[in-house]
Amino acid sequence: MFSIKLFCLYLCVTAVAAWIAPAETTTDAVRFEKTATEPTRINGGHLVNETVPFQISLQVQRRGRWSHFCGGSIVSAQHVLTAAHCVEKMKVENISVVVGTLNWKSGGLRHRVVAKHVHPQYTMSPRIINDIALIKVTPPFRLNRADVGTIHLGGADRVGEKVSVRLTGWGSTTPATASASLPDHLQALHYSTISNEECNQKGFRVTRNEICALATQGQGACVGDSGGPLIMAGSRPQLVGIVSYGSATCAQGRPDVYTRVSSFLPYISKVINQDLA
Template sequence: MGLIQLLFLTTLWLVAVKARLNSRQPSGYIPSRIVGGSDVPVGESVPYQVSMQYSTRGGYTHFCGGSIIAPDRILTAAHCCEGLNASRMSVVAGIRNLDERGGQRSQVVSYAIHPNYKELETSDIAVLTIQPPLVFNNVSVGLIAFNDKQFVGGGVPVSLTGWGLRLPVPFPFFDNVNYPNTLQRMSYHTISNDLCRASGMDSVTETEICARGPFRGACSGDSGGPLVRNDNGEIKQVGVVSYGLVVCGLFVSPDVYTRVSTFSDWLQERVDA
């Protein structure tokens, strides 16, 4: 590693001294996105992925991600919902680009936040109820498996999708690079919770799962989105994007996800309600 690169990384690390949520909240959070990802190829779909959007005077604005767990239920992060007006929230399914018109838009009727939720501590998970229900075609719109109770440890290959910043921080005058409309995908590996805590995420509990990779990771705007693994050909959701450090995508900085297996019974209750 060259001296200039080392100094740059050191500067970023010194800036990244506090945790940040990974959402682009309508109340004014700085928008940012997946670092180190690449465009989902043309003609390929991520059928369980949705964009959560907020109605403003200028139209709909993407601010979080989510995943489809039933025709009328969306899994996301609690901090993507808390304090927001459900009547101004909607989700869009079946799109690759945020400016596409061919997707399905449904209104958020209500949301349920886990009763144990504490910001940056635990249970950052929520379920949206939407209307009308989504129409599945098993190509561009479909379910993600969420009720596997297997505990995922370290060293497991996982992937993340979302509409996010490609860079660790948003650079001025480079909006076309910072904020692509195309769905991004990035792969890396989980790490053990012990290693996650030793890497600066002191408050991580067994209700969370961590992952990291060189110059890649989640960022604001990706919150609520699905972390998935391939289990013998079946795609299963293992995490929900929760939080990380201020500067995204540093190898020394793990991403923290809500561990879906911990909440599978609660999620099933919300689906059956």
């Protein structure tokens, strides 16, 4: 079996990137277009040129500066969906959520984290399972803005193989996780899901509560992408996966493993309803 790596910058890398305090920004509605002239990136094929309303940056403050360490998705007026391994060992007072920006270092709106809910059955041994968590923020997200919004979670139908999906994130653009280099600007990668059987054949012990996607060598999720959204496009884009883990060296022609959102809809609803009651 190939060695695996959680795609979480804070847990996997000691280097801390610089941060510039965000100010409010205004951008147009979301549109995803690939720019052919952009260089290939590890976590995506191109830069995202217009806002992704549901995309958030999880940031930690160290030495007086904020640094991106994981991604996530807005799923309610006060909740972000992310990976459990991103926040399991974090104190809520040390992290914040930045929304409404393509550049994690500048722009956007910062929200304080007031609670975290790590799935009670999350574990990393003997395999990574139930890698999902919800974060509650204050003040509530300003969902009336064009650059801030929730993502549709869809129903319980399982996404199969050969489905076109899109990953967005600020993950490292270098394959070696020990020398992670975060892009300032949000990246995107269009690729396809593979079956869980094929994912297992390629070296991972995935469960039915996970979903895998695979691109060509040189493209894939990496450190800093953890917790971020895997989206199935359509008239109403749908969140189908949460970045969980992959091979120890990024984008080497092996699958990226995601938490399968459709398997956890009752859990997500329960947490949100309890928090907002």
